[in-house]
Amino acid sequence: GAVVSQHPSWVICKSGTSVKIECRSLDFQATTMFWYRQFPKQSLMLMATSNEGSKATYEQGVEKDKFLINHASLTLSTLTVTSAHPEDSSFYICSARGGLAGDHSYNEQFFGPGTRLTVL
């Protein structure tokens, strides 16, 4: 299957700092990327959907000014957690979906390995 990488795999930061997480599709062009958050022993919670070259669509309850998403190219999306607080500590996972822009017939999503964020 298609390969999606995430960097870093884990990060520890101080409260009030910002952290950037990168998500890359290595062998295909990802027109759409998704960012999820996962708490221990829970399912995936969709935070936002981003299409290359356009603004991300955030799910209800997700602060767009706190979780900045940029999808500047077909192989890279970034999630920046701004002014991080301990409650932002979580496992963040991205996924990527290929297909042509506007083509919603391509459903397969491929997930990255996740980034564990710990805010002290």
Next chain:
Amino acid sequence: GENVEQHPSTLSVQEGDSAVIKCTYSDSASNYFPWYKQELGKGPQLIIDIRSNVGEKKDQRIAVTLNKTAKHFSLHITETQPEDSAVYFCAASHTGGFKTIFGAGTRLFVKA
């Protein structure tokens, strides 16, 4: 809104036995149903998927069945091995929709 229910939440089987995980979905427009395996500290991996024009799909020890009328789909793992131990998520989505709706997950333990 759209919902995917998954059962059981925990499943423990003896090595060599079969494991079955069941999901139901609410959106009748759903036509794509992937299954993901997530090991501890890792991202989910797609292990098998099925589209609505097919009733069953098999890949070695893994099979998925779909009943569109009842809005049910199931994952079957035969001859389970300890390395099958993980959390399994079902999901549903449809052409034209951006979102994939995930089930709550099933923690599978395979005892050696």
